[in-house]
Amino acid sequence: MPLRFAPDSAEALDLHIIEQGGAYAWAEAYPDHVRAWIDASGFDGAIGDSLLVPAADGRPMAALAGFGTPGTRRRQRFVLASVAPRFAGLTLRVASGLPEDRAEIEALGWLLAGYGFSRYRDQSPKVGALCAPEGVDAARVETLAEAEALTRDLINTPAADMGPEALEAATRRLAEKFGARLDATTGEALLEKNFPMIHAVGRAAAQAPRLLDLRWGETGPTLTLVGKGVCFDTGGLNLKPGSSMGLMKKDMGGAANVLGLAQAIMALGLKVRLRVLIPAVENSVSSESFRPQDILTSRKGLTVEINNTDAEGRLVLADALALADEERPDLMISMATLTGAARVAAGPDLAPFFATEPGIADALGRAAGPAADPVWQMPFHEPYETMIEPGIADLDNAPSGGFAGAITAALFLRRFVTDTPRYAHFDIFGWQPSAAPGRSKGGLGQGPRAILGALPELLDL
Known part of the structure; x- marks a missing residue:
């Protein structure tokens, strides 16, 4: 289903967000039967609590969603996502408490x-339809949701x-x-154009290795994103055991x-000159x-001893970063499920x-919290x-x-970024091991919202 807000209408049911312990205070403005209903239901505003409140004629007049306490909210990425399935079939409008x-x-x-990932069978969860809360840029939030859905898919x-x-497509x-x-x-052509390590890693596979180079935008600072595109990793001749190959x-x-x-x-139409580089390969055995x-x-001229093909x-x-470095972008970011x-x-x-500069780390740290996209700085420890x-x-590609x-993997990558002062590398997992509110089990975006939130500061947008 499209990850979109519902249009506001007179039929939308008011949704009240209730801090834990605040249900009775909210009910004071309503007839006595509302408090009695809350008493009977046991609703107290804990995270995950939900309640439909009936009017005198028995039809729903409001919906309540628990918001917990500041302490319990710190332990959950998306609080209201936990009750979204409880209101399936309804359209809700946030009326208070958010x-x-x-x-x-x-x-x-x-x-x-x-x-829900529904390419092979429909797995779309049934959730209540939500109208965009007041003051929220609905188009921006829908854009973030669609970007996350693309990553997960x-x-x-x-x-x-x-x-x-298929990754190229x-x-x-x-x-x-x-x-x-x-x-x-x-x-x-990778050899002809001097991408020898991309070719070496991918040449054993049935599908040829490739380097994808996307460009967009005509004005503004230059931003280059480099993403590891190993579509499947057997480990090569240093073959992974089955338990390690499953994901x-x-x-x-x-x-x-x-x-x-x-x-x-x-x-979002950010005023940047964007470049995306993806070395797309399969690490196979033949x-x-x-x-x-x-x-x-390598493309950079550095020689690399292979001590583990995994x-x-x-x-x-490294070859993609070397290419990116030749243009000296204002900011370069690599992302990889690396170690x-x-x-x-x-x-x-x-x-x-x-990050090569404290300002990059500081901006990412400031953006991560509001984006609910936690990041953690590690050091380029020289x-x-x-x-x-x-x-x-x-x-050495695999120090003993x-x-x-x-850290050693990040230091290895940094050797190929010699002319671009502002560089950050993300070593992500990209996977949600078990379902959580707003995060289905499976593929996951990690870092993009924090990066997006930091770009105005980092690139003076």
């Missing part, structure tokens, strides 16, 4: 509660239907929708996140597979990121640089020892 500073994000959460689609060719549809230009460099359709989650962010930027101990020469994401990103170490450090909810220097080549895996 704080102004929470209105946009709670409205977004309600819309996202209606998301791309990640949720299995590799049989979301290989490099999805990117092309997005480009056509907004009048952007898309160039694709495919197969042996590898999501290894293009970085690409899905930058495409969702790009859609929001274009739909006689063409790159091997442990191979040494690859550390392929940083290789394809298990980041998951160990931050778990599935937080999006760890690295004493660890020696860990990615193997001696036989300039760089098991320490600081997310």
